[in-house]
Amino acid sequence: MRAALLLSSALLLFGSSAQAFVRARVPTATSQDPGPYLYWAHPRVPMHFNQLGSRDAGQLEALAATRASYAAWNEVECSDFELVHAGTTAKNEAGFDPMGDDDTNLIVWREVACEEVVPPGDSCFVNGGCNNKYDCWDESPWVAGVTTITFSFRTGEILDADIELNGAGFVFTTVDSPECLPGRPIPRPASCVATDVQNTLTHELGHVVGLADVYDDPDATLYWQAKTGEASKRTLGQDDIDGLCALDPPGSGSTPLVAGSPEERARGCACGGSGAPLAALLMLPLALGLVRRRRAAWA
Ligand SMILES: [Ca+2]
Ligand SMILES: [Ca+2]
Ligand SMILES: [Zn+2]
Incomplete structure (x- = not known):
């Protein structure tokens, strides 16, 4: 938090507009003692896509x-960070099993509550x-998507990241326009923008x-x-670009740190979606095979 505030005031000196991006970091008990930033050890992150895709939007779409x-x-110039489509998969399990060696970074729709x-x-x-x-x-029926990040508590190294999408509570669409009318039933297949996949x-x-x-x-x-019918988040805002560039300036690389032991790993997620607050962060500490669910504030 301290670093973000310093950066913010530096940008203000140059007359820049609001700087708001926030780097995710390992949560700690107090904001006076911020945890390490989350980071990937390698800039190319393979992502797998569940073969069923979205029931409403269609698999190919x-x-x-x-x-x-x-x-x-990927197209942001300042960064060599790259999300790579690694193929479709029949896997549908989110999270990370340190014993099972499943480190698939998955995108999967959940079509039933x-x-x-x-x-x-x-x-x-x-x-x-x-x-x-x-x-x-x-997760909450009001949240359209949830991202579960598995990271080392000690170093912040991200080990795994999975995105689940709430197909049970939202109609996902890929058409460009018009916005679906509020309060009206959404035709299927949708001919209007409800919860846009991109x-x-x-x-x-x-x-x-x-x-x-x-x-x-x-x-x-x-x-x-995000609102129903919204498509403005399909592409990045300047703030998001600034955030990505701050994560991974070219040539700097992430500082190599010793990876944490499995006991130090935790599952967490930041949630996003449409038509509802996206702010909840779930912390799912994983220790000795016992998964316990807790809510925690993002410091
Ligand atoms: Ca790039
Ligand atoms: Ca995973
Ligand atoms: Zn979010």
Whole structure:
């Protein structure tokens, strides 16, 4: 937080407009003692796309929009960071299993809410993991997408990043216009913009990259909220570009740090979506095989 504030005042000296981007960092108990920034050790991050794509938007259409979202981040000149389409996959499990060696960075739609398919009393309600066990959406119904980042608590190195999209609660679309009329039923296949795939994924991929939500720049793709019918987050705002450039200036590389032990790893996510606040951050500490679900504020 301290570094961001310093950078902000430096930019103001040059008469720049608001600087709002926030680098994601390892959460700590107090803002006086900020954790290390999250970072990827290698600038090329392979992403896998679940083969089903989006039920509403269609498989090929959703994949094309996803690739356009990668391109939005990849085309920034100042950075050699690259999101690489590594293929489609039948895998649908989000998260990272240090024992199972599954480090797939996944994009997957959940087309049903967990409350509708998980038997009452299933231990996953308490212990977590309903999403993977039943291929269902187990976050807030008001959130359109959630990104789960697995990182070393000690160093901030990102080990894995997965994006789940709430197909149960939102109609995902890829058409360019017009906006769907509020309060009207959305035709399927949609001929209007409801929850735009590229709009949502460009935002979520910002969390994969290592940025956190911003609250004071509505033009930023990392802005914490999105409206139904919105497409303005398909491409990056200047603030997002500045954030990416601050993450990964050319030639600098990420400082190599010793990777944390599995006990120090944690699952966290920053959430995004449409028509609702996108700000929630979930921390899912992973220790000794026990997954416990907690909410924590982003410092
Ligand atoms: Ca680039
Ligand atoms: Ca994963
Ligand atoms: Zn977000």
